[in-house]
Amino acid sequence: MTGTLVDLRILFTVVLKTLSTAIILAHNHPSGTNKASGADMTLTKKIEQAAELFDIRVLDHLIILPDGNYFSFRDNGLMKN
Known part of the structure; x- marks a missing residue:
C-alpha cells in the first residue's frame, strides 16, 4: 500500500460526536x-x-516516522493559522 484515503464524513462524525473544539x-x-x-x-x-x-481548530498534523522522529505541519509553517 502506498496511500490511504481519509473519508472526511467519518472523520467529522467522530469529531462532532465527541464535541471536540480542536483536533x-x-x-x-x-x-x-x-x-x-x-x-x-x-x-x-x-x-x-x-x-x-x-x-473546530486543527492544531497540527503530525507524520510519525519508524525511528521515532516526526514531521509537524505547524512547526514547518504548513498550517493555516
Missing part, C-alpha cells in the same frame, strides 16, 4: 520520509476548511 491529525510514513507529500498537504487543507465551518 490533531496524525499518520505514519513507514518509508521514513520526513516530509509532507502533496497529497498530505492537500488533505490537510481540506480538513482545515471543513473544520472551520464547525469552529
Whole structure:
C-alpha cells in the first residue's frame, strides 16, 4: 500500500460526536520520509476548511516516522493559522 484515503464524513462524525473544539491529525510514513507529500498537504487543507465551518481548530498534523522522529505541519509553517 502506498496511500490511504481519509473519508472526511467519518472523520467529522467522530469529531462532532465527541464535541471536540480542536483536533490533531496524525499518520505514519513507514518509508521514513520526513516530509509532507502533496497529497498530505492537500488533505490537510481540506480538513482545515471543513473544520472551520464547525469552529473546530486543527492544531497540527503530525507524520510519525519508524525511528521515532516526526514531521509537524505547524512547526514547518504548513498550517493555516
